Amino acid sequence: MKAALYRSKQLFEVTDIPKPEPGAGQVLIKVNRSAVCGTDVHAFMYDLAPSGSVLGHEFAGVISAVGPGVTRWKEDDRVVGGGGKWPVGEEPPTKSHPRYNYRTMGFSANTRTRGYAEYTVLDDWAPLPIPDGVPDEAAALTEPCSVAVHAVRRSSLRLGDTVGVFGAGPIGLLVAQAARAAGAQVIVSEPAPGRSDAAMAVGAMAVIDPFEQDPVERMVELTNGNGPDVVFDCAGLKNTLQQAFDAVRRAGQVVLVAVPWEPLPLLPAEWMAREIDFRSSWGGLPEDWKISLNLLANGKISASALMSDTSIITLDEIQEHFEALMSPTTQLQTVIRM
Numbered sequence: 001m002k003a004a005l006y007r008s009k010q011l012f013e014v015t016d017i018p019k020p021e022p023g024a025g026q027v028l029i030k031v032n033r034s035a036v037c038g039t040d041v042h043a044f045m046y047d048l049a050p051s052g053s054v055l056g057h058e059f060a061g062v063i064s065a066v067g068p069g070v071t072r073w074k075e076d077d078r079v080v081g082g083g084g085k086w087p088v089g090e091e092p093p094t095k096s097h098p099r100y101n102y103r104t105m106g107f108s109a110n111t112r113t114r115g116y117a118e119y120t121v122l123d124d125w126a127p128l129p130i131p132d133g134v135p136d137e138a139a140a141l142t143e144p145c146s147v148a149v150h151a152v153r154r155s156s157l158r159l160g161d162t163v164g165v166f167g168a169g170p171i172g173l174l175v176a177q178a179a180r181a182a183g184a185q186v187i188v189s190e191p192a193p194g195r196s197d198a199a200m201a202v203g204a205m206a207v208i209d210p211f212e213q214d215p216v217e218r219m220v221e222l223t224n225g226n227g228p229d230v231v232f233d234c235a236g237l238k239n240t241l242q243q244a245f246d247a248v249r250r251a252g253q254v255v256l257v258a259v260p261w262e263p264l265p266l267l268p269a270e271w272m273a274r275e276i277d278f279r280s281s282w283g284g285l286p287e288d289w290k291i292s293l294n295l296l297a298n299g300k301i302s303a304s305a306l307m308s309d310t311s312i313i314t315l316d317e318i319q320e321h322f323e324a325l326m327s328p329t330t331q332l333q334t335v336i337r338m
């Protein structure tokens with residue numbers, strides 16, 4: 001089968017590898033759509049993945065074969081490649097290891113063939129069924145959607161709050177929609193035209209171009225001089241976390257959703273003096289995946305708003321796309337058609 005092997009720093013090789021076989025209690029999934037995640041771009045950029053591994057954890061497909069003892073799936077069932085609740089004894093290390101750190105331990109631990117391949121194998125409890133009416137492109141975004149849902153559920157957001165979102169890349173656009181679904185009004189700061197248009201399309205009450213206007217001043221102005229109740233940093237750039245602290249209302253909350261892999265300049269006294277809460281959010285839990293599939297099914301979250309004409313690529317184009325995604329980009333969500 002065709003797969004994109006991660007070879008070395010910033011290098012994929014698209015080649016043929018043996019098609020995996022489902023063992024007892026496992027299913028073989030034929031991957032139809034695989035979304036490109038920023039985490040994989042970081043792994044590619046900073047050489048975090050083991051050589052010879054197949055990355056990609058955001059995918060939708062169908063059950064192609066079941067291993068011995070599997071009763072919960074049959075051939076052609078539509079599934080997303082994750083989100084199932086782990087059985088007792090198979091909890092992920094984030095649950096079972098008191099000092100587990102995904103940054104230093106996460107990438108080397110999982111070397112099984114994943115979504116940037118025609119087929120992949122999962123334990124039968126791991127996938128979730130795709131609700132009728134959710135197309136594969138949208139279903140492939142369940143994992144990033146769960147990241148957004150997780151961030152909103154970890155926040156102190158309450159019905160009627162105003163929320164600020166820095167960055168309208170795929171995660172920012174999903175956070176904006178999840179916050180709206182939770183009853184918030186959303187103000188977005190995003191300079192790239194394609195992305196700011198998408199932010200308007202998903203229902204932001206205002207989108208600020210931070211190259212034209214000071215986003216802190218403007219967010220404060222739009223909230224009657226108070227600042228948003230909760231600000232999500234979905235950009236993780238040098239200045240956005242500090243801007244999030246500066247914009248949020250007194251005793252409000254800043255949630256860091258983007259993952260800055262390099263040190264950021266911050267002046268703690270500045271936000272301590274206004275008693276701002278700080279939260280981080282990492283990934284999503286099984287309940288966040290379920291909520292995401294419901295939000296995609298009932299239209300509260302639109303995946304198509306994250307796609308443009310250039311969003312769908314083939315596996316052969318993966319190298320050039322990852323190279324392009326290493327530098328700041330105006331691209332929306334990229335999805336690989338297998």
Ligand SMILES: [Zn+2]
Nearest residue numbers: 037039143144
């Ligand atoms: Zn992801």
